[in-house]
Amino acid sequence: MKEAFHIGQLVRITKPSSGYSDCRIYCIVCLVSNDDDSRVYRIKNTAGIERLVKPSEIEPAALTAVP
Numbered sequence: 001m002k003e004a005f006h007i008g009q010l011v012r013i014t015k016p017s018s019g020y021s022d023c024r025i026y027c028i029v030c031l032v033s034n035d036d037d038s039r040v041y042r043i044k045n046t047a048g049i050e051r052l053v054k055p056s057e058i059e060p061a062a063l064t065a066v067p
Contacts, residue, residue: 005041007031010061013053025065026051026058 005011009028026043032052034040041058044050046067 004055005058005060010065010067011041011043011058012061012065013051014057014059025061025067027067 005028007028007030010025011028012023012025024045026045029042029044029050032040032042034052038054040052040054042050042052043058
């Protein structure tokens with residue numbers, strides 16, 4: 001299965017779980033397997049906040065994005 005994202009890629013959240021738009025830029029840190037054998041990405045922003053997200057919840061950041 002080919003992954004749509006790679007380690008080190010800058011992304012942003014498209015479907016925030018908290019209900020408000022999250023416009024921060026995150027960096028993909030690693031790919032992990034979830035308990036139900038689905039794959040999720042660990043992403044981190046410059047403030048050190050980490051999240052686990054599904055590929056459907058993120059999109060590539062603009063080419064001019066800065067972390």
